[in-house]
Amino acid sequence: MTHNSETQIYYRPDDDYETIKAGFFDLYHNHPDLYDVFAKNQIMQSPLLDEIEKTLKSCDIESGDFLDIGCGTGVMIEQLAPRFPDINFIGIDPVENSLRFARNRCRDYKNTSFQLGKIEEIESVGSQFDVAFSSWGHIQWNIQGGMMERVVKENGIAMLVNNWGADDDFEKLWPNEALGVFRDRINLLKKEEYEVQRLDSHLNLDNEVLFDSMSRIFGSEHLQKHRKTPFQIGIVLAFKKGKALKSFEI
Numbered sequence: 001m002t003h004n005s006e007t008q009i010y011y012r013p014d015d016d017y018e019t020i021k022a023g024f025f026d027l028y029h030n031h032p033d034l035y036d037v038f039a040k041n042q043i044m045q046s047p048l049l050d051e052i053e054k055t056l057k058s059c060d061i062e063s064g065d066f067l068d069i070g071c072g073t074g075v076m077i078e079q080l081a082p083r084f085p086d087i088n089f090i091g092i093d094p095v096e097n098s099l100r101f102a103r104n105r106c107r108d109y110k111n112t113s114f115q116l117g118k119i120e121e122i123e124s125v126g127s128q129f130d131v132a133f134s135s136w137g138h139i140q141w142n143i144q145g146g147m148m149e150r151v152v153k154e155n156g157i158a159m160l161v162n163n164w165g166a167d168d169d170f171e172k173l174w175p176n177e178a179l180g181v182f183r184d185r186i187n188l189l190k191k192e193e194y195e196v197q198r199l200d201s202h203l204n205l206d207n208e209v210l211f212d213s214m215s216r217i218f219g220s221e222h223l224q225k226h227r228k229t230p231f232q233i234g235i236v237l238a239f240k241k242g243k244a245l246k247s248f249e250i
């Protein structure tokens, strides 16, 4: 598969998962602006932020260190930082172009910082956090689980957000191989006794900027028919707290 990084990330329903991941890396490097529009809308047009807030509060986390692994353009930290002014939010990502976005949009929040890096490096220096969080990132490096959980403090929580991979409109955009990875991950989380919740995002594709951005990522074919109806995406919100995390090794 070839990618024309100037204008379009080509999407093909029969791509294998490694090809899809490579395509998305091109996107993060070359067009974080396109990814950002999609990511932000997906988050804002869902109950996700309120549910994350409820979860953190129910786990008594209102201060401490929150690591957002694969923070991308910083959409999550931008929304969570003002809700939790006593939490220190640290975003890491290996893509400088995305981090530039993140630093800029969060410049007014003193409880935020961003570092170029990978989860593997954080783990190797032994740093630990009250919250190890990842939205739509962990499946890139953590398909089997374990790594994210190892950077959580003894009474901290691991929390992740991903796509559900079934019973939504997104199913028509993603290749089967990726959908299978999403579903396997949910089963793994349930087996590891994570609390797993399904939420839904309803994207308004009548919005031209959103429609154009998503078309350039996924192709417009399947999106076109949703221009007048919401495009529904199933979202997983999963978390686990405490010492039990330490035993999560695969």
Ligand SMILES: C[S@@+](CC[C@H](N)C(=O)[O-])C[C@H]1O[C@@H](n2cnc3c(N)ncnc32)[C@H](O)[C@@H]1O
Pocket (backbone or CB within 6 Å): 028, 039, 069, 070, 071, 072, 073, 074, 075, 076, 092, 093, 094, 095, 098, 117, 118, 119, 120, 134, 135, 136, 137, 138, 140, 141
């Ligand atoms: C699907 S994007 C999610 C971005 C952001 N979390 C959001 O919700 O919009 C996945 C992110 O993971 C990052 N990533 C990939 N491999 C990584 C690794 N080994 N360690 C940390 N981040 C990584 C990518 O650069 C990308 O920004």
